Amino acid sequence: MVRRITRDGIAMVAALAVPLAVTSLLVPLRSHFSNTNAALVLVVAVVAVAAFGNRLAGAIAALSAAIWFDFFLTLPYERFTITRSADVTTAVLLLVVGLAVSQLAVRARRLEVIAITDAGYLAQIHDTAELVQSAANPHAVVEQVRGQLSSLLQLRGCRFEYGTLMGHPPRLEQDGTVLSGRTRWDVDRLGLPAEEVELRAYANGRFCGRFMMDPVPGTVPSLQARLVAVTLANQAGAALNTTRPAIDSA
Known part of the structure; x- marks a missing residue:
């Protein structure tokens, strides 16, 4: 800024x-x-x-x-x-x-600038895809994605939760939009919500866990950045799905 x-x-x-x-x-x-x-x-x-x-x-x-x-x-x-x-x-x-x-x-x-940014996004997706293929431990993929999300969306913190879903925090959807309750949150005007935002990791359409993201107040990540975040989260889901059963989303 x-x-x-x-x-x-x-x-x-x-x-x-x-x-x-x-x-x-x-x-x-x-x-x-x-x-x-x-x-x-x-x-x-x-x-x-x-x-x-x-x-x-x-x-x-x-x-x-x-x-x-x-x-x-x-x-x-x-x-x-x-x-x-x-x-x-x-x-x-x-x-x-x-x-x-x-x-x-x-x-x-x-x-x-967009072209340069696109190249950076593609590099992150490519790096994580390679790790998914080579890593024996899927938790290494989760950790890499957690760090990538922190940088990509300018987060104060980011953690990954396994198990069943609890609570109803704002959610970053697969199309890059954010839902808060039943309404769409205007990220482009308001930035990310000033509370933890969940990003669910899926594999083959099934829920495998979620990243709980703590945004910096006032952060306004682009739609492109949000879509890349969704892709990275699903790569983590794909890695987890190879070693544990997926969990139905609530």
Whole structure:
């Protein structure tokens, strides 16, 4: 959380400062450098800010670039006035193109993060699958999954319970949703419930035990992370099912 806020804060400052700095560097060249080329340079600056930050930073950078383009690079200079229709068109296009390209840059960065995250998730699933195949003791799989869940969902604690089900704690379902009582808990808005959440381990549709997870308050794991957690729990269930009879869920 702190890292995200810090990065977004830096991006917001850059959204205001970078277009101004780039435009200032172009001022000595404005009599030898076409405004169209200057606008292209500013678009590159907008993309750089958006790729580093977020959509809001990209939008502010595009607006800032258009304003300083008008002030420094169009006649009359150092006034917020444009007298030539060609410069008006260039300024408008700079704003529009800057906004559009900045949104694409943000989306590209997010897709890259998702791809990297996917690779990390797949590695965890693969590692546990290998352990399921090779481990003589299924409890080693349970312990590995318990550690993976703690990291994946940012848990304060996680334990595994064998035997029959007792109580009715909030439950992470197989589709990644969370049930609290008979109602669905809005994880994306509220985060995980501030109490132990159960994640049942199944093998061939039969209950083999459950992980009791203690979330950090305010933690908002993505649906993707929750689905990976379900997969890991079921791998633990598959390991347990090879050595003990499964237990019917209550």
